[in-house]
Amino acid sequence: xxxxxxxxxxxxxxxxxxxxxxxxxxxxxxxxxxxxxxxxxxxxxxxxxxxxxxxxxxxxxxxxxxxxxxxxxxxxxxxxxxxxxxxxxxxxxx
Numbered sequence: 001x002x003x004x005x006x007x008x009x010x011x012x013x014x015x016x017x018x019x020x021x022x023x024x025x026x027x028x029x030x031x032x033x034x035x036x037x038x039x040x041x042x043x044x045x046x047x048x049x050x051x052x053x054x055x056x057x058x059x060x061x062x063x064x065x066x067x068x069x070x071x072x073x074x075x076x077x078x079x080x081x082x083x084x085x086x087x088x089x090x091x092x093x094x
Contacts, residue, residue, distance in 0.1 A: 010066070010068060013068065013071065014062060014063045014066065014068065014071045015063065016075075017059050017062065017063070017071035017072060017074050017075040018059045018060065018062075018063045018071065018074075020059075020074075020075050020078050020079075021052070021055040021056045021058070021059035021074040021075060021077070021078045022056050022059065022060075023078075024052045024055060024056070024078035024079075024081065025052040025053055025055075025056050027052075028048040028049075028051075028052045028081055028082065029048065029049065029052070031048055031082070032045045032048035032049055032085075035048075035085075039089075042088075042089050042092055042093075043088075043092060044085050044086075044088035044089040044091075044092050045085065045089075047081060047084055047085045047088060048081060048082075048085050051077055051081045051084070052077075052078065052081060054077060055073075055074040055075075055077035055078045055081075056074070057074075058070050058071070058073055058074035058077070059071055059074035059075070059078075062074060
């Protein structure tokens with residue numbers, strides 16, 4: 001079964017979103033700790049602490065229930081967390 005015409009199956013797509021979301025939790029938590037040490041506390045760093053676990057939860061449920069939309073949402077949340085954090089930090093700093 002091809003998914004989005006990419007030549008790979010739905011299971012591979014769900015697995016990639018799953019690993020991306022789970023890996024982002026540790027990476028963004030470490031980035032938040034680094035940013036807090038370097039720049040001080042900002043409320044925008046809460047995004048790095050909240051969105052990755054939500055994305056990981058959605059990825060786990062998406063893979064378990066075979067829901068591609070939920071897994072895709074998890075992947076997007078995992079990718080958009082850092083730019084959103086920087087955008088909020090720049091708004092907070094002005």
